[in-house]
Amino acid sequence: LIAFLGMTGPASLDRETAIIEACRTWSRSSDNQSQPVRQIASDGLCFSGPINDETSAAFVSALSKFEPSAPVVVVVNSGGGEINAGIAMGEVLIPRQTTVVAQKVCASSCANYLFTAGDRRVIDDDALLLFHGGAHRLDEAQLRKAIAAQVAAEQVEAQVAGVRAG
Numbered sequence: 001l002i003a004f005l006g007m008t009g010p011a012s013l014d015r016e017t018a019i020i021e022a023c024r025t026w027s028r029s030s031d032n033q034s035q036p037v038r039q040i041a042s043d044g045l046c047f048s049g050p051i052n053d054e055t056s057a058a059f060v061s062a063l064s065k066f067e068p069s070a071p072v073v074v075v076v077n078s079g080g081g082e083i084n085a086g087i088a089m090g091e092v093l094i095p096r097q098t099t100v101v102a103q104k105v106c107a108s109s110c111a112n113y114l115f116t117a118g119d120r121r122v123i124d125d126d127a128l129l130l131f132h133g134g135a136h137r138l139d140e141a142q143l144r145k146a147i148a149a150q151v152a153a154e155q156v157e158a159q160v161a162g163v164r165a166g
Helices: 010-028 053-063 083-093 109-117 140-148 153-165
Strands: 003-005 037-040 044-048 072-078 098-107 120-123 128-130
Touching: 010 037, 010 044, 010 072, 010 098, 037 053, 044 053, 053 083, 072 109, 083 109, 098 109, 109 128
Parallel strands: 044 072, 072 098, 098 120, 098 128
Antiparallel strands: 003 120, 037 044
16 A cells, blocks of 8 residues: 555554455456445445446445444545535545545545545555546636635736646
């Protein structure tokens, strides 16, 4: 595991590694095509696939089977999807003690809302964590105001031009 954002003890790391490996095995099987979520042991959950209303409901349902106060490791592999579905998934993680692991790809709604909702966040070996967009777009006046509060006035135009070009 290449990046840990948070601290934990050696026994927890061994358990997390076992859950990550079990999710890796599951994601290679054809079983993950028929179900986007799978419980791994009493403290592990795998999610793989697009984020939409159906997969979000399956995720929320699977997570509800865990004891609310128990630590849970959630391994995610998703190219993202619908914003509101991703937000709903992240909101059920926030009150829990969770480690969220990005495995293979965690992009867009996965990165913005699931990955960031964990108490601890881990990027697995060779995984891609890709943030972009957000729930709300800024118009140019809002963009100028946001930038002006953080950088010198002469740099605002360069920042706005960079956003326009990008």
